[in-house]
Every structure is written in structure tokens, then in C-alpha cells.
Amino acid sequence: MNDNRQVWERVRACLRAKIGEEVYSSWFTRIELDGIDGDVVYLSVPTLFLKNWIQQHYAERIAELWRDDLPNARVELMVRSAAVRGVHSAAVAARRIVRTVEPRREEPAPLRDSHAPMPPATTPEIRAVASDMAGASPLDPRFTFESYRLGSSNRLAHAAALKVAEAPAGSTSVFNPLYLHADVGLGKTHLLQAIAAAGAVRGRKVVYLTAERFMYGFVNALKTQSALAFKEQLRGIDVLVIDDLQFLQGKSVQQEFCHTLNALMDAGRQxxxxxxRAPAELDALEERVRSRLAGGLVVEIAPLDEELRMQILTARVSTLAQQHVGFKVPDDVLSFIARNCGQNGRDLDGALNRLLAHNQFNSSTISLEMAETVVRDLVRSSEPKRVKIDDILRIVAKHYNVTRADILSQRRTANVVKPRQVAMYLAKMLTLRSLPDIGRRFGGRDHTTVLHAVRKIEGLAGTDRALADELETLKRLVNE
Known part of the structure; x- marks a missing residue:
């Protein structure tokens, strides 16, 4: 078993290096090895939601990492209570949905400056409340105001979030709704979870949900004829925190979200x-929802500047050094990464994880020369403009003398299909958005439709010089 434990530690380290510290810490810190029987590796996690999520997204990747030592390995995931006690109620597990942050019994402590040293781990007690929604959105204890690093790009968002979090129970809501938007890896989720945790300390009942969890919960409530209980539970809270709203899909789900939003705000709840992206750019949402969201305080978190990237790198190296004895990154290497490797926290995590992997697995000394080789594909060749799909739609519509609504519609006339396909092509070429995300932005279309459009325009541009010139003109207009 000791040999298996050593292999498991290697697998965990490889997984951490491959997926990044943020993803690993959010989903894999509570996974444990329970045993090995033949080619089957038994792993356990504390909740059914965590089991289902890892099974769906990472089970095969974990199995592949085991195959260096166990060629035919396959992974079986279990809920820990079942693995340990041998008895587990699936009905109860399925009902553990909304993560509600309950107030602590002791006197609340004041929030401190975000640059102060990290305090001991004293996060509010989090319990799963029985409900008809399915799955939980867990809070990460690392995401606090104390651990949030400040710079010019996020100072306003931080100040607004702190103001909301500091409001005592029963007080009038402020900045309602507070709407934060930014590209991936810029700290939106960190601030939302900090609000949830700090609000509970002040005696407020807070529910934190991703848009996906909200959708799943509402649909499940309809199936089990418990929609009324679902609505009452959400509308009886003090603060509702919703993450990744761009994934909210479906007319009935959006209607229920709008009703919940109105009920909470009309009752003075936060x-x-x-x-x-900003509310106006959420094309999949109904206009009345976008309008209500835009009526609050809308704050964009901009890409991290170099000084802030350096702060984040220094803090994360310190955390990694506590987990991996001897891990140290020279200042010139940190400066190189801060200047050249992306503008969000995930890019920085990826660079550090590569350094850690080479340092730990290859016994390589971390130097500037080594870093330049290891992270060369992460280095930005230039500072590109942040292209938005909304800009692409506007410019393409004007160029082809159609409307934005025409492009997003279901019309299939020739004068609309070509601009639509060109716009999809440009969205894939000029942005980092995935095919499914682009499809959602183009009137809720499937990712295969986007892929077909991209391939068709690529093929035509190779033989049609006039179209190739049009595409270059449009790219220039979008990037200006």
C-alpha cells in the first residue's frame, strides 16, 4: 500500500501541474485514494456533486496518469461516506444542493485590508441544505478579501464587493444588483466567494450558485413537482450570488431567474x-433580464497589469513553497513571467506549474534560461487588442448592409448566411472563445454550426481572392 501511496502522490502532482493550481485546488484537494483491486483504482470524494463532476470531466485523465505504473488502470469514484461506512442514502445525497453559508456563532470580526497577512483558516461553516435542486456550488476557503490582490484593474470591483459584504444583516442593499464582468482568470469568482463568506460572518443568509446549478435545480424541481419549494427557498435568503451567468439557458429558466431577481430586489435583498461580459452583450438572455441587470452597478475587471501580476506570482510562489520544500523562483524569472506570460491568473498559474514540474520531476534548477524554454509557448508575441464578439457583429453587419438582428436570427437567405458565417469565422480567429460559446452568442446555435461556418469560410478564402481581401479588411477594422 505504501508503494500505491507513492504512485498516488506522483499522480496528484502530475495532475496539479497539468491542470493548474486554481482548478486543482477547487476540485481535487479532497480526493483520496481508498485502495487498488487489480486494475481498478478506487478514489473517494466527500460529496456526490464532486464525484459526478470529476467523473464527467477528469476520470479518464486521472486513469491515464496511473497507467505509467498500472498499464490497464481504470478509475472508480465513490462518495466517501459510502466508502467509509458502507451505508449511504442516495436520496439524501441527491438532495444536497444549494451551499448555504450559515452565520458563525461568535462575534463577527472586521474585514481587514487585503494586503494584510493571511489569517488562520477560519472560514464560515458551510452546510448543504436539503432541497430539490441538484448539485452544490462549494466555496473555496482560499477565496477571501484578505487573499485578493489589488491593482488598478480591479480596485473598483474590489471596493464595490467589499461594500456589499460589509453590510450587516437587515440593512438596505447597496449597488443592487452588483454585476462584475471580466475575461477568465481575472478574479470574478474570487470576489463572489469572498462576498458569500464575509456576508455570513455578518449574520446574513447567503446562497452561492453557478448559473449551471441554478438551471439544474430549477429543471429538477419542475420534474419532481417541487418548484414552489425551490422558489420559496431562494426568495427567503438575504444575499443571492450567481456566477457564470453567461451559461444561463432556456426560456423557462430565464423567466424564473428574472422572477427571483425581481422578488429579491423588490424585498430589499442583495x-x-x-x-x-457586460449585460448588454448577453445575447442569449431576454431583454428584460439584461435591462434589470444593467440597472445596478456594472463593473468590469480589466486585464492584470504587470505590477499586479508580480504581486500574484509572489504570493503563489510562497504558497507552493509551503507545499513543496525547496521550491524557489528567482526574482528575474518572476519578472520575466509577469512581463510576458498572459494577463490573467490562470496563465500565471500555468507558468508556475511548469516550473514546479520541471524542478520536482527533472531536478532542474530554476533559472531564467530554463524558464524561457519551459514557458516559451505562453509568451505573448505582442499585446493584442481584446476583441469582443459584439464588435465583430457590429462591423460585419455594417460591411454587408444587414442588421445585427439579421445575423443572430434563424433566417437562411443568402444575404444573411454569408455575413453570419463570416462573423462566426472572425469570432473563432480573433477571440479565445470556444465553439460552443460562439454558438451561444450567435442566437443559441450548436457548436457544429460554428465549425461548419469556419471551415466553409476558410475553404472559400483559399480560392476566392475577393473574399480573402474582405476578411483582411474586416480583421483590420475589428482590431482598430
Whole structure:
């Protein structure tokens, strides 16, 4: 068993290096090895939601990492209570949905400056409340105001979030709703979870949900004829925090979200929302929802500047050094990464994880020369403009003399299909958005439709010089 434990530690380290510290810490810190029987590796996690999520997204990747030592390995995931006690109620597990942060019994402590040293781990007690929603959105104890690093790009968002979090129980809501938007890896989720944790300390009942969890919960409530209980539970809270709102899909789900939003705000309850773009750009949402969201305080978190990237790198190296004895990154290497490797926290995590992997597995001394080789594909060749799909739609519509609504519609006339396909092509070429995300932005279309459009325009541009010139003109207009 000791040999298996050593292999498991290697697998964990490889997984951490491959997926990044943020993802690993959010989903894999509570996974444990329970045993090995033949080619089957038994792993356990504390909740059914965590089991289902890892099974769906990472089970095969974990199995592959085991195959260096166990060629035919396959992974079986179990809920820990079942593995340890041998008895587990699936009905109870399925009902553990909304993560509600309950107030602590002791006197609340004041929030401190975000640059102060990290305090001991004293996060509010989090319990799963029985409900008809399915799955939980767990809070990460690392995401506090104390651990949030400040710079010019996020100072306003931090100040607004802190103001909301400091409001005592029973007080009038402020900045309602508070709507934060930014690209991935810029700290939206960190601030939302900090609000949830700090609000509970002040005696407020807070519910934190991703948009996906909200959708799943509402649909499940309809199936089990418990929609009324679902609505009453959400509308009986003090603060509703919704993350990744751009994934909220379906007319009935959006209607229920709008009713919940209105009911909470009309009752003076606080609503906090995060998404990857401003309310006006959430094309999949109904106009009345976008209008209500835009009526609050909308704050964009900009890409991290170099000084802030350096702060984040220094803090994360310190955390990694506590977990891996002897891990140290020279200042010139940190400066190189801060200057050249992306503008969000995930890029920085990826660079550090590569250094850690080479340092730990290859016994390589971390130097500037080594770093330049290890992270060369992460280095930005230039500082590109942040292209938005909304800009692409506007410019393409004007160029082809159609409307934005035409492009997003279901019309299939020739004068609309070509601009639509060109816009999809440009969205894939000029942004980092995935095919499914682009499809959602183009009237809720499937990712295969986007892929077909991209391939068709690529093929035509190779033989049609006039179209190739049009595409270059449009790219220039979008990037200006």
C-alpha cells in the first residue's frame, strides 16, 4: 500500500501541474485514494456533486496518469461516506444542493485590508441544505478579501464587493444588483466567494450558485413537482450570488431567474452576479433580464497589469513553497513571467506549474534560461487588442448592409448566411472563445454550426481572392 501511496502522490502532482493550481485546488484537494483491486483504482470524494463532476470531466485523465505504473488502470469514484461506512442514502445525497453559508456563532470580526497577512483558516461553516435542486456550488476557503490582490484593474470591483459584504444583516442593499464582468482568470469568482463568506460572518443568509446549478435545480424541481419549494427557498435568503451567468439557458429558466431577481430586489435583498461580459452583450438572455441587470452597478475587471501580476506570482510562489520544500523562483524569472506570460491568473498559474514540474520531476534548477524554454509557448508575441464578439457583429453587419438582428436570427437567405458565417469565422480567429460559446452568442446555435461556418469560410478564402481581401479588411477594422 505504501508503494500505491507513492504512485498516488506522483499522480496528484502530475495532475496539479497539468491542470493548474486554481482548478486543482477547487476540485481535487479532497480526493483520496481508498485502495487498488487489480486494475481498478478506487478514489473517494466527500460529496456526490464532486464525484459526478470529476467523473464527467477528469476520470479518464486521472486513469491515464496511473497507467505509467498500472498499464490497464481504470478509475472508480465513490462518495466517501459510502466508502467509509458502507451505508449511504442516495436520496439524501441527491438532495444536497444549494451551499448555504450559515452565520458563525461568535462575534463577527472586521474585514481587514487585503494586503494584510493571511489569517488562520477560519472560514464560515458551510452546510448543504436539503432541497430539490441538484448539485452544490462549494466555496473555496482560499477565496477571501484578505487573499485578493489589488491593482488598478480591479480596485473598483474590489471596493464595490467589499461594500456589499460589509453590510450587516437587515440593512438596505447597496449597488443592487452588483454585476462584475471580466475575461477568465481575472478574479470574478474570487470576489463572489469572498462576498458569500464575509456576508455570513455578518449574520446574513447567503446562497452561492453557478448559473449551471441554478438551471439544474430549477429543471429538477419542475420534474419532481417541487418548484414552489425551490422558489420559496431562494426568495427567503438575504444575499443571492450567481456566477457564470453567461451559461444561463432556456426560456423557462430565464423567466424564473428574472422572477427571483425581481422578488429579491423588490424585498430589499442583495443580488451579486458575475459573467464574462457586460449585460448588454448577453445575447442569449431576454431583454428584460439584461435591462434589470444593467440597472445596478456594472463593473468590469480589466486585464492584470504587470505590477499586479508580480504581486500574484509572489504570493503563489510562497504558497507552493509551503507545499513543496525547496521550491524557489528567482526574482528575474518572476519578472520575466509577469512581463510576458498572459494577463490573467490562470496563465500565471500555468507558468508556475511548469516550473514546479520541471524542478520536482527533472531536478532542474530554476533559472531564467530554463524558464524561457519551459514557458516559451505562453509568451505573448505582442499585446493584442481584446476583441469582443459584439464588435465583430457590429462591423460585419455594417460591411454587408444587414442588421445585427439579421445575423443572430434563424433566417437562411443568402444575404444573411454569408455575413453570419463570416462573423462566426472572425469570432473563432480573433477571440479565445470556444465553439460552443460562439454558438451561444450567435442566437443559441450548436457548436457544429460554428465549425461548419469556419471551415466553409476558410475553404472559400483559399480560392476566392475577393473574399480573402474582405476578411483582411474586416480583421483590420475589428482590431482598430
Amino acid at each position: 443580488v451579486v452576479i458575475a459573467a464574462d
